[in-house]
Amino acid sequence: MQNTANRAKRKPAPFGVLLLRLRAAAGLTQEQLAARAGLSPNAIAALESGKRRTPRPTTVELLAAALGLDAQERAQFAAAARESGEAPKSYSAAAGTGDGTARDPRHQSWRSVPELTPLVDRVHELDTTLRLLSDDGVRLLTLTGPAGVGKTRLAVEAASRLAADTGRFADGVLFVDLTPIRDPAQVPGAIANALGLLDTGSRPVPERLVEVLEERQQLLVLDNFEQVLVAAAALTELLAACPSLALLVTSRVPLQLRWERVLRVPPLPVPDLAAPLPPLEAFGLIPSVALFVQRAQARQSDFLLTEQLAPVVARVVSQLDGLPLALELAAVRTATLPLPVIANRLDDRLRLLEWEAGDLPERQQSLEAAVGWSYDLLSEAERRLFRCLGVFVGQVSLDAITAVIRTVDDEVAHEAPAARETEAGRRTLPRLLSLAEKSLLLPLPVRPDEEEGGADNVDVEPTFGMLETAREYAWERLAAEDELAAAQRAHAHYFLALAECAAPALHGRDQRAWFFRLEREHDNLRAALRWLLDQAGSDDSDVAAEWEAGLRLAGALGYFWYLRGYHTEGRRWLEEALACAPQGKAAAGMNSAARTRALIAAGPLLMVHAEYSRALAVLKEGLALAEYQQDSAAIAGASTYLGHAAVVAGDVEGGTQRLQEAVRRWESLGDPAGLGEARFYRGYAADVMGDTVTAVEHYTAALSSLGDAGNTQHAG
Numbered sequence: 137m138q139n140t141a142n143r144a145k146r147k148p149a150p151f152g153v154l155l156l157r158l159r160a161a162a163g164l165t166q167e168q169l170a171a172r173a174g175l176s177p178n179a180i181a182a183l184e185s186g187k188r189r190t191p192r193p194t195t196v197e198l199l200a201a202a203l204g205l206d207a208q209e210r211a212q213f214a215a216a217a218r219e220s221g222e223a224p225k226s227y228s229a230a231a232g233t234g235d236g237t238a239r240d241p242r243h244q245s246w247r248s249v250p251e252l253t254p255l256v257d258r259v260h261e262l263d264t265t266l267r268l269l270s271d272d273g274v275r276l277l278t279l280t281g282p283a284g285v286g287k288t289r290l291a292v293e294a295a296s297r298l299a300a301d302t303g304r305f306a307d308g309v310l311f312v313d314l315t316p317i318r319d320p321a322q323v324p325g326a327i328a329n330a331l332g333l334l335d336t337g338s339r340p341v342p343e344r345l346v347e348v349l350e351e352r353q354q355l356l357v358l359d360n361f362e363q364v365l366v367a368a369a370a371l372t373e374l375l376a377a378c379p380s381l382a383l384l385v386t387s388r389v390p391l392q393l394r395w396e397r398v399l400r401v402p403p404l405p406v407p408d409l410a411a412p413l414p415p416l417e418a419f420g421l422i423p424s425v426a427l428f429v430q431r432a433q434a435r436q437s438d439f440l441l442t443e444q445l446a447p448v449v450a451r452v453v454s455q456l457d458g459l460p461l462a463l464e465l466a467a468v469r470t471a472t473l474p475l476p477v478i479a480n481r482l483d484d485r486l487r488l489l490e491w492e493a494g495d496l497p498e499r500q501q502s503l504e505a506a507v508g509w510s511y512d513l514l515s516e517a518e519r520r521l522f523r524c525l526g527v528f529v530g531q532v533s534l535d536a537i538t539a540v541i542r543t544v545d546d547e548v549a550h551e552a553p554a555a556r557e558t559e560a561g562r563r564t565l566p567r568l569l570s571l572a573e574k575s576l577l578l579p580l581p582v583r584p585d586e587e588e589g590g591a592d593n594v595d596v597e598p599t600f601g602m603l604e605t606a607r608e609y610a611w612e613r614l615a616a617e618d619e620l621a622a623a624q625r626a627h628a629h630y631f632l633a634l635a636e637c638a639a640p641a642l643h644g645r646d647q648r649a650w651f652f653r654l655e656r657e658h659d660n661l662r663a664a665l666r667w668l669l670d671q672a673g674s675d676d677s678d679v680a681a682e683w684e685a686g687l688r689l690a691g692a693l694g695y696f697w698y699l700r701g702y703h704t705e706g707r708r709w710l711e712e713a714l715a716c717a718p719q720g721k722a723a724a725g726m727n728s729a730a731r732t733r734a735l736i737a738a739g740p741l742l743m744v745h746a747e748y749s750r751a752l753a754v755l756k757e758g759l760a761l762a763e764y765q766q767d768s769a770a771i772a773g774a775s776t777y778l779g780h781a782a783v784v785a786g787d788v789e790g791g792t793q794r795l796q797e798a799v800r801r802w803e804s805l806g807d808p809a810g811l812g813e814a815r816f817y818r819g820y821a822a823d824v825m826g827d828t829v830t831a832v833e834h835y836t837a838a839l840s841s842l843g844d845a846g847n848t849q850h851a852g
Contacts, residue, residue: 151191151216156184158203158213172202191217197348201332255293256430256460257423258286261401265294269355269382270304274397275375278361278385281401282575282603283506284461287386288359290401295357295384305382307354315360320367327356342370346377353380361387362574363513368393388510388575400575403458403603407450419446424458431467439470448475455482457603462503465489486608507609510576520544521567522576523619525602526610527627530659531580532600536630538564543626544619568600576606599656624667631657631664632685635692642695643809645846654696665689665709672716687713687730694737698744707741710734732761732770739777748785755781772801772810780817783824792821812841 159169159180166180173180173195183191191199196217200210255262261279268274279287292311299309312330317323324341333344361368368391371383375395385391390398404423413419420426420441428449432439441449452475456462468491469478481488490502514522524540525532541564571577578601602610614620634657638650654661668686690713697706714734735758742751755778762770779794795818802811819834842848 150186151213152184152186154213154216155180155199158205158209159184162203164203169199169202173198197332253289253434254430255289256427257404258290258293258401261290261399262294262297264399265290265384266297268397268399269294269298269384270301273304275382276371276385276391276393276395277383277397277399278387278391279399279401280387280390280575282403282459282606283388283510284459284503284605285401285403285575286460287388287401289460291357291359291384291386295355298355305353305355307352309355309357311357311359313359314364317364320364320370323358323364323367324370327358330356342373345374349374349378349381351380352378355382355384358383358385361385361391362389362510365389365391371395389513389573404453404460404463406454406458409450409454413446413450416441416443416446419450422453424453424456424463425449427460428453428463428467431464432470435468435471445475448479452479452482455479455604456485457605459603459605461506462489462605465491465503483608485605486612503605504609507576507606510574511609511613514571514574517563518567518570519613520619521564522571523610523614523617524623525571525577526607526612526614527620527623527663528602528607528660529663530601531656532568532577532602533657534565534568534597534599536627536634536660537568539630540623540626544622546622565598568598572600577602627660628664628667628682628689629685631661632668632689632692635661635689635696639692639695642699643845643847647847651696651700654693655700661689661693665693665713669713669716683713683716684728684730686716687728687734689713691730691733691737694734694741698737698740703741703744707738707745710738710741714738729765729767729770732758732765732767732774735761736770736774736777739774739781743777743781743784748781751781752778752785768801768805769807769810772798772805772807772814775801776810776814776817779814780820783817783821788821788824792818792825795821807845808841809845809847812838812843812845812847815841 159166162169164172166184170180179195183195196214200213203209205213265277265279268277279291281287295309295311298305310330312327314323314326317326324345328341328345331345331348333348358371365387371385371391372393372395375381375383390396404427406424407413407419407422414422420429425441429439429441452466453463456466462485466478466482466489469488478488486502486504486507490504511519511522521537521541524537524544527540528536568577572579580599580601611620614623635654638654641647641650642654665686668682668689671682672686690710694706694710697703697709714731735754739751739755739758742748742754755774759771759774759778762774775794775798779791779796779798782788782791782794785791795814798814799811799818802814815834815838819831819838822828822830822834
């Protein structure tokens with residue numbers, strides 16, 4: 137008996153036998169042990185019966201922790217596993233050597249991740265993620281995108297599906313939430329904690345991680361990495377030491393590692409508000425609409441998408457850019473506010489859309505917190521640039537933001553102006569690119585040359601877009617830092633200069649490129665005009681200058697509005713600009729060149745609406761001012777439109793005389809664009825009188841002059 141005992145000490149019991157004894161001693165069934173360890177009952181049965189003789193390291197760790205073994209028992213357990221034919225290094229960690237004991241098997245199980253809401257759409261992004269991590273063998277994939285776009289939800293869905301891929305990830309999938317971590321040095325510890333490794337012993341945590349993971353075929357999901365980017369280098373070391381390990385990372389910022397593949401997660405598609413809405417069934421399948429309706433019905437079961445409600449839903453999801461977090465927060469509000477009220481209050485979305493949900497992290501309980509999370513991670517220089525982006529509407533061009541940030545920097549910088557100008561120009565593009573990398577800006581594609589007007593394109597520069605939620609946050613931070621007025625003034629005067637540069641070019645060879653440029657910048661031009669005209673109603677000492685700048689901008693855009701079909705809008709802007717003249721000393725601007733050009737620009741837009749009497753009155757005033765100022769070009773322009781207005785109003789003879797005078801003036805100025813337009817209207821007058829020969833003569837001459845000027849809009 138003594139010899140038998142000695143042999144028992146020298147040779148451990150087979151692993152299956154030992155497992156059976158320990159399970160029985162713990163009073164557990166195979167099903168109960170399987171549930172504790174996150175394994176299947178079949179796996180337990182196969183090990184105990186000896187059908188499976190070589191358990192994986194992960195399985196040994198899970199079982200040891202589930203059985204609550206002490207250090208000595210863990211050592212025997214690991215020894216039995218080695219005797220069964222496998223002796224990987226990572227068994228020592230599971231054996232409880234005092235330097236890396238697994239604590240809780242539930243940390244190892246993907247099933248421990250909370251059940252989430254159903255994934256809406258994301259077919260392309262999900263398929264791409266699965267293909268890269270499984271079929272293509274990518275070992276580091278980073279999902280990036282703006283705040284609230286659904287990176288975590290996509291990662292959870294992908295990981296859930298990959299957990300079943302025993303060929304690629306035989307040792308499973310592990311979720312590591314880095315949201316509470318701020319110190320990059322704590323990232324290895326967070327991973328170790330998720331693995332269930334006790335923080336004991338003297339060996340460094342990265343070394344212990346390698347010991348456990350080096351032979352595993354496992355996927356780690358690292359969620360919210362953007363605030364610990366410095367720790368990215370440690371991921372490289374972990375991947376190099378663990379050849380079968382893969383990482384799926386969510387971050388608002390790419391990790392900038394050579395190992396890395398990046399997949400940008402965009403907002404959900406939204407309805408096209410410029411087109412008729414599709415039938416209700418098809419409308420409900422648009423991903424942003426589907427998500428909004430799904431979440432609204434979760435808050436109130438009787439919420440129903442109807443034909444009457446569809447336009448309001450379309451407006452809401454479009455205003456929210458298809459951003460899943462924003463859609464969910466808006467859906468929450470449907471329980472207490474009618475949907476039209478929500479739609480009308482989205483200009484204050486940062487305060488309207490918040491929800492103190494107990495199962496949501498604080499950064500996802502409001503749009504303000506979501507964007508603020510990204511803002512807080514920026515450097516001070518990046519924050520100032522981001523704030524200045526708040527004054528832009530639509531797209532942001534490099535030249536425009538450089539002009540604005542230079543002006544705002546004047547308020548805080550101490551170096552000489554020339555140095556500031558050079559510094560602003562040199563650093564703005566890298567900082568814009570950094571904000572784009574951090575998902576706070578969206579790089580816009582460059583249009584093909586043929587769409588822009590040829591190789592001599594006047595607009596070859598990088599442009600960026602911005603989600604409205606980020607723009608509103610930037611605006612509010614700009615106001616909070618007392619930088620708003622300076623930024624708005626710089627923005628307005630930049631676009632005034634742009635419009636005045638475009639105005640003569642719209643009649644010449646570069647007109648196509650300039651028309652496209654103004655079309656793309658139209659929202660910014662509107663915002664600039666709105667701000668300039670609003671200043672006329674204030675008590676500021678610079679009222680006259682800003683009002684005149686508004687007149688200049690409206691007048692410079694008149695021809696653009698006329699030819700591009702913005703007739704009602706252009707007329708409204710020009711009438712407001714002409715009507716809101718300041719009083720007192722500022723009234724001297726009533727006789728300015730800006731007013732003259734605004735009057736002349738308003739005439740054709742009034743004629744389009746058949747308001748010939750008003751057009752004649754406005755153009756006569758413009759001509760009188762032009763003559764008073766001895767502005768030859770303005771006189772010729774006013775005479776051209778005044779003559780045409782007289783003809784269409786019925787005074788063909790008087791109008792023809794005006795047009796003859798306009799032709800002579802344009803000829804003396806040597807301006808083929810103006811001459812071509814005047815000759816065209818002169819031909820029209822002859823046409824009205826039934827003089828076809830004279831009409832053809834003038835039309836032909838007009839085509840020749842317009843062709844010389846490169847004015848294809850009229851010559852074509």
